[in-house]
Amino acid sequence: MQKFFSNKKLIILMVILIVTFGLLAVTVNIRDNKETPPAVQQVGNDVVSVVGGIFAYPTNAVKNASSEFSDLYNTYTENKHLKARIDELAQNQAKLKVVQDENKKLKEELKLNSTLTDYTTVNASVLSRSSSSWQSYLTINRGSTSGLKKNMPVMSGNGLIGRIIEVDKISAKVELISTNNELNDKFASEILDSGNNAITGIVSRYDSASGKLVMENVNSTKNIKKGQRIITSGLGGRTPRGLYIGKVYGIKKDNYGMTNSVYITPAAELRNFTVVTIIKSSVSGEE
Amino acid sequence: MNIKTRKIVGQVVFLILAFYLDGLMKWAFLNNMNTGDFMILPQIMLMAIVLITMRIDNRRQLLAYGIIFGLVYDSYYYGIIGLYTVLLPLIMVGIDHFKFLFVKANMGYELSIYFLALTFLQSGIYVLERLLQQTNTNVFDFITYVLGPTLLWNMILFFVIYVPLANLSDWLVKYRRDSK
Numbered sequence: 001m002q003k004f005f006s007n008k009k010l011i012i013l014m015v016i017l018i019v020t021f022g023l024l025a026v027t028v029n030i031r032d033n034k035e036t037p038p039a040v041q042q043v044g045n046d047v048v049s050v051v052g053g054i055f056a057y058p059t060n061a062v063k064n065a066s067s068e069f070s071d072l073y074n075t076y077t078e079n080k081h082l083k084a085r086i087d088e089l090a091q092n093q094a095k096l097k098v099v100q101d102e103n104k105k106l107k108e109e110l111k112l113n114s115t116l117t118d119y120t121t122v123n124a125s126v127l128s129r130s131s132s133s134w135q136s137y138l139t140i141n142r143g144s145t146s147g148l149k150k151n152m153p154v155m156s157g158n159g160l161i162g163r164i165i166e167v168d169k170i171s172a173k174v175e176l177i178s179t180n181n182e183l184n185d186k187f188a189s190e191i192l193d194s195g196n197n198a199i200t201g202i203v204s205r206y207d208s209a210s211g212k213l214v215m216e217n218v219n220s221t222k223n224i225k226k227g228q229r230i231i232t233s234g235l236g237g238r239t240p241r242g243l244y245i246g247k248v249y250g251i252k253k254d255n256y257g258m259t260n261s262v263y264i265t266p267a268a269e270l271r272n273f274t275v276v277t278i279i280k281s282s283v284s285g286e287e
Numbered sequence: 288m289n290i291k292t293r294k295i296v297g298q299v300v301f302l303i304l305a306f307y308l309d310g311l312m313k314w315a316f317l318n319n320m321n322t323g324d325f326m327i328l329p330q331i332m333l334m335a336i337v338l339i340t341m342r343i344d345n346r347r348q349l350l351a352y353g354i355i356f357g358l359v360y361d362s363y364y365y366g367i368i369g370l371y372t373v374l375l376p377l378i379m380v381g382i383d384h385f386k387f388l389f390v391k392a393n394m395g396y397e398l399s400i401y402f403l404a405l406t407f408l409q410s411g412i413y414v415l416e417r418l419l420q421q422t423n424t425n426v427f428d429f430i431t432y433v434l435g436p437t438l439l440w441n442m443i444l445f446f447v448i449y450v451p452l453a454n455l456s457d458w459l460v461k462y463r464r465d466s467k
Contacts, residue, residue, distance in 0.1 A: 016377075018374070019369075020369050021369075022413070023372065024367060024368070024369035024370070024415060024419055025419070027369055029376055037366075043360050044363075045362055045363055048359060049363070051307075052310070055311055056309075056311065059315050062315065063314075084321045101326050128313070129306070129314035129363065131328050131329055131364055133326050133412075133433045135367075137364070139310070139363070166366050167365070195350075
């Protein structure tokens with residue numbers, strides 16, 4: 001025993017191992033179970049993100065400028081396409097306004113305060129992307145002082161891009177929908193078809209080879225057609241109903257031919273954005 | 288402020304810049320999320336760390352840099368503490384331990400040391416994350432799609448920016464004892 005404890009190198013190695021696994025286990029547990037990380041870590045992350053803003057804003061400006069060039073390149077074909085759609089849009093907008101008013105009145109009539117479709121939004125700009133292989137995180141410049149909470153869904157432009165995984169005081173981390181994680185990152189969703197039968201499932205996986213999202217646990221595949229739109233269903237309580245995810249790309253059976261997976265082309269362009277929108281659901285779900 | 292403190296401030300600023308460059312590089316240029324299996328992780332901070340470690344002889348100072356920047360890196364980019372916090376100081380002590388073998392640091396040596404450090408760091412992170420079930424990638428996919436492209440990209444970058452970086456870190460560390 002005397003000899004063992006006199007070996008300094010062995011003891012250092014032991015301490016390193018214990019510290020490593022201890023730290024890792026504790027922080028993973030905190031991230032999975034607690035609403036916010038410990039105060040020290042929050043303050044540290046906030047300071048780093050505030051300073052990071054100095055570097056992030058010029059980078060975002062360059063990024064925006066470069067995406068404007070490619071936009072310019074595509075303008076002609078896009079313009080043609082958009083002109084064809086614009087009349088339809090005006091009509092839809094008028095209809096939406098009428099229906100919204102009607103919906104509001106009916107809700108008042110029923111004394112229904114908030115439903116699954118009600119939500120408010122907060123805008124935030126992206127500070128950086130995690131340089132890590134398996135945690136596809138974005139850091140954004142809004143935090144718990146802006147009313148953000150863990151697990152709120154995040155949109156960019158036209159579609160869902162992920163969910164908040166860590167909230168600090170004035171910054172937060174967003175886990176992208178393209179993360180392949182066993183535990184998180186699942187969205188209860190449904191396919192909008194022409195009829196009334198709702199086809200529900202869970203968007204749970206990202207196929208990195210094809211760049212498609214995968215919806216599993218689909219209850220029926222009878223009426224699914226390519227091009228149908230997929231929205232969040234609002235079941236599960238954390239995500240409001242009606243956030244646009246993408247369009248149906250195709251159906252594949254798994255290796256055993258047992259279950260069907262619906263492949264989805266994501267609506268959000270996951271590369272060229274610098275601003276994201278956080279969705280705050282008005283209905284408080286399960287805590 | 289005497290010359291020594293000024294040099295230390297310079298070194299810290301250098302490392303902080305490299306730290307932010309990692310995230311910004313990934314965000315602005317290597318953001319291949321929609322398609323493609325390959326994953327390139329910029330590791331510019333590790334470059335700065337290797338260059339600084341090759342030039343500083345004070346092991347306490349090296350350990351302090353490793354632990355502090357490791358903690359910040361873990362907390363800001365990974366959300367899990369214990370990956371860089373442990374691996375970075377280990378790499379720095381390792382380099383410090385074996386650098387007496389090189390009479391004079393030149394590009395070939397430093398390139399190969401950076402290669403080894405990067406391989407060790409990425410494999411270490413992979414093993415730890417695999418143990419904690421943060422990923423389910425298998426070893427061959429990790430080597431083909433993550434380690435390979437990352438090494439290639441970072442080696443090319445190191446090759447391109449070696450001369451200015453090496454001169455800068457020379458200037459940040461060395462000073463004549465009589466110039467106060």
